[in-house]
Amino acid sequence: MEINTILQTLMFGILIGALYGLAALGLSLVFGVLKILNVAHGELLMIGGYTSFLAFDRLGVDPYASLLIVLPVLFIIGIAMHLGLFSRIVRFDEEDRIKNSLLIGFGLTLILQQLATRAFTADERSITTNYSTTSWEFMDLRFPLVRFSGLFIGIVVVIALQWFLHKTYWGKAIRATAEDWRTAALAGIDIRKMYLFTFALGASLAGLAGMLVTLQGSVSPNIGLMWTLKALIVVVLAGLGNMPGTFLAGILLGLAESGSALAFGGEYRELVGIVIFLIVLSFRPQGLFGDSHV
């Protein structure tokens, strides 16, 4: 095999991995703070994809500019979803929260997929702009613009999240709530507000990933499950409570998948993620970058 093919494949692995990482950020944040596992996270990503598709298709809005629509729309959907469904279970103990959130999440998954099929049909939709195929060549390697934008946006988002969580009052309050909500309440923090905001922020992050997925590939009603799975693998790989670690773990998963495609052929790509998931879960259950106490 040519060295160029290998490099190019691995590079695409990193770029798809950036999307895995972005998809996982919101899931990790919500899981870490609210202790609920929202398996409909992939559906939020799908809704984000359709929102940017509609903005582009109907209104002619540039996909990157459509983030000004996608992020607030998903934020509001997140608020509605939390107030209507998940806020009822965050009063429970942590174990019961996870079990109940799984039930709610799977139900939501089915409903949202059906609604999306009704609204947009099962066809794959994509966003094709005049820069969709733009790419740079360097040393016989191809650097496609829209794919690199995912990596770039991911890095910017991680830095912004890190700043927010560590430098602002709300961020610190959210981290305190994640560690121990009882003590956080005793410190005067309105934990219900923190839960609501964190969930909505997680939904916005899913929407952002959805825009990039649609721009780099396509969106269809059933992509949610695959993205929830990828995000879940990344969260297990990274461990909770570490945003840069989560993003990095996404890239590692992308690299591992493309590496395995090179070594064993493309058929085993999906298996690699599951195998890594099991290995990490057995030998390092707190994840590669997680705090061991979580």
Add this chain to the structure above:
Amino acid sequence: MLRLENLQARYGDIQVLWGVSLEVKEGSVVALLGSNGAGKTTTLKTAMGMMEALTGRVIFRDEDITRKPTHEIVNSGLFLVPEWRGTFATLSVLENLELGAFPARARPFKDATLQHVFEIFPRLHERQAQKAGTLSGGERQMVAIGRALMAKPDLLILDEPSLGLAPLIVENTFRLIKQLSEEEGLTVLVVEQNVNLALDIADYAYILENGSIVGEGNSADLLSDKRIQEAYLGI
């Protein structure tokens, strides 16, 4: 300043509080004494809105706060340092202290109070960048009390401040509580199993047994009470 009126509470089917009434007057140090399982922590949880009161009322500064959410109670000036201390292990010492000033009432004074806390606990100033989870038990106690002071409380409640700490640190803690009360006029409700220690700094004390107040009085009177001596002081 704080009045509990006939509080009853239960965990599931098991009732733990059977009508607890007590009063903490402004500027005083009051002790709530009782053995393990008497319902001391439950009383505090109910007062702080972390547990639902079946009946009874919690009155703070002439306002009924019985059904208020915890964060609002904190913002009205009542602060509890829980039994488990309540320091955030994954946050730095400085972040822990800053979070103390999260309530709106305390935030404008954040910088000044922080200086004050560092004067009281120079050790915390040295360790401000360290994660609270890496501190010793005594240092975590300092963070817990420091964070409470950051909230600018009118009434500070301490749940078992002596729990799990070396005698010297316990002694320092109680001396500090006395000092805060005398020099800064802080009103304190301290919950303790260690009756000697608590009566030493308290003006007035209540004795809780099986979820009911079974005795109360000035600390000096209680110390000389035969019944109390036998039951709690091991004399």
